[in-house]
Amino acid sequence: MDDQLKNGEHTGTSRRSFLKKSSLITALALTPDTVIKAAEKGIDEQIASAIETMPLNVTINGVKQSVRIEPRVTLLDLLRERLHLTGTKKGCDHGQCGACTVHVDGQRVNSCLTLALTTEGRNVTTIEGLADGDNLHPMQEAFLEHDGFQCGYCTPGQIMSAVCCIREGHANTPEEVREYMSGNICRCGAYSNIVDAIMDVKQGGKKV
């Protein structure tokens, strides 16, 4: 029973030790002297963001956003944690549930699988940007009318996905809608009403 197990067997290279090594090796040419000295003095924490972040210019719901973010930040976490656009939901963080669905240049994508920096220069639409002021988008109206949700957590992703489902031409029959909406999980089980809502919008003929 002396089976020794380890988890997290990473080498533990912190940014600080990386910088120290860098100062001795080839990265010298790439890293300004002042930065290395600052790191050695232990004040690197404060300037970390300056060298670890990249600029991002993206239009979100019609508003131009200029931010600096780390390359590892996902579009989902950018929206939720930095821009406080929390209508876009995190359900799995692995592209398996669809709760984080947003439109990038008009196409539905899982924002949890999208690194924010890849949206440079693009147009992102989230649930907050779907309505026209106080006038709900027809799909929002239809979800409300058909009770296409319960807890509401998957709802923004369902609605964003549903809009594209129609735009893509994949809402011709209830069966087709079920197939093309199966990337959006609703654990409360509102599918039956969601399909009705989408078919209603499709048949209503309003522009989505």
Next chain:
Amino acid sequence: MGIDKKSEPINRVDGRAKVTGKAKYFAEFEVPGVTFCVMVTSPVTRGTITTINTKAAERAPGVLAVFTHLNMPAIPGWAEQGNNSKLPSGGERYHMLGSNKILFNGQPVALVIADTLERAQHAASLVTATYNKAEHHTDLLKNKEKAAMPPRMGDYTRGADTNAHNTAPVVLKADYTVPIEVHNPMELAGILAFWEGDDKLTVYAKTQGVKSTQRTLAGAFKIDEKNIQVYAEFVGGGFGMGLRTWPQEVVVAAAARAVKKPVKLVLTRDQMFTLVGYRPYTIQHISMGATQDGQLTGIYHEATAETASYDDFTEGTVGMTRFMYACPNVTTKYRIVPLDRGVPIWMRGPGEATGAFALESAIDEMAYKVNMDPLQFRLKNFAETDPEKNKPFSSNNLKEAYQLGSERIGWAKRNPAPASMKDGEWLVGYGMSTGVFGAHRGESTCRAQLNADGTLLLQSATSDIGPGTSTAMVQIAHEVTGLPIEKIRFELGNAAFPPSGSQGGSATVSSVGSAVFDVCTALKGMLTEAGLSFDNGTVKPAAGKSDGLQEVLSKQNKTFFEVTKSSKGGAEQEKYSMYSFSIHFAEVRVHPATGVVRVKRVVTVADSGRIVSPKTAASQMIGGVTGGIGMALTEEGIIDHRFGRFVNNNLADYHVPVSADVPHIETIFVDKPDPITNPMGSKGMGEIALIGFSAAVANAVYHATGKRIRELPITPDKILSA
């Protein structure tokens, strides 16, 4: 006095917030200076931590603190409990980060707190630990000898002939298995906690009970409940997993006190499989005896379910068997097997759904054995009064429900012989089942505030995990006062509001709704005393009076009228057995070459008293059926017992139903008020929507194929190898 008219279907009062993304769930509140917590979990299933190295993580950018069992501040309430539990297993208590003991796989061993989520995630990956691994046991089938009777669920016997199930002219013996199922609400669990000083705590929680979370935190930190504020206005699904305030939520609150910053924890999806409960793996044996002409003479039902080594989780798995059918001799037993696993928690329908799969499958099997229509067999053994409690039912419209459902699905038109119907190359089958759950009513309190502008505000510390609590409450208030829906607002999810129970056990409308009914009735009385009355949707001077609401309020130096009422069931309820019933009819297609089962059509009927909110009630039935499709066909948490670890702890490998799995679902309500349960005449809805549905599918699969599948989920391999 109650409500005697039928309710109109209305849209959800909070629907607009949900479709616009404005509804805020616990992790979405903007708290200045919030920090992010990420947990490191154990890859070992039982043993001890020998070393844990947090230095690299502590040095990583943005890290505020790393907590392990070596430096975690003690939780005062836990320390008081001591280590030893009083459980059948004799196991130790689980106190997260309280010692170096590992009691289950995925147990948190370190918390990393940093200024951004990404930095916390990275730093967590730098924590290393070594373990002394002990032998573990996670397989119920290999640990049945540890089965013990839980203190809260004794054996039950009715009738003198305890052997009738063995000696009857027709005998059925069968074993049924329900696997681990995981709630998996779409919103990830967690908590957002911050302190003012050392004794005032505020949390945004994912909970089904703000008062229960408040009590748990007060007990853990030994501080007054009044100093703990809990918010949970919107909860992204629960299905039972939010009926407990989980250890990591308490520990994160303690960590927030230590770092003197707001701390937010959001679990990862794989942690949702190990740290917030699940439906326990349960094996059941049913032995059933009947006469040749289909009269039940004896039933023996034994269920054995897993629990944690540190907690005696218990649920009502064998409850339905005790009273559902008019059978003179019934014995039920329920046992739990402690394993090296996290603790289960009630999952929608809870044990009753597990038990109903076995009982309602067995009833179907017996009907075929005595050559009777399964519907006729149920009617022949119908219990007019509750044979367990020897009391009349407060209401029981099952016979009408059987009729409504069977007519809608076309039950009589099917060929009853198994494997007799086809649609192209697909085999066609029809199945039915019954579901039942107690119509509970707990104590609840509601505050009403009638403003000078004629709007009504209602407040109660209840929850809404999705069924539409506020919508139902506004409808009740509308029906009592006559005020229009848009002039009434119901607020919940705030522990500072008047107390109510947790949202669980299908009791919210009955409990909180009664308080709303009572407080609105009291408000009417208050207006009468003030010379006012509700009249046609507004407040008007009473007959012979001239002052309106504003004048009366200003003369009394008030800006509003307010009244708070507490409500609970009376002694008359003791005389009755109160249950909600459902009937499910399923039509399936089974592909003979691939073994694929598709649910083609569903008719589901609820006898749940008067329907308070028809639109949201229908959605609840649809949702329960959808969960039932998952239970029947796709859902199974699979553990590799060599490691004691899940192999499918994500939403790609654990299959909850998606849109393509779910047909159009037809719901029917008997919609007859129950005269006893509460002033609205309502009975619960959430559980019965799911209870029994999996048996309807299994029975339909039998009708389609002649193959009886007794182990859920009914996956293609089981059809092909049967």
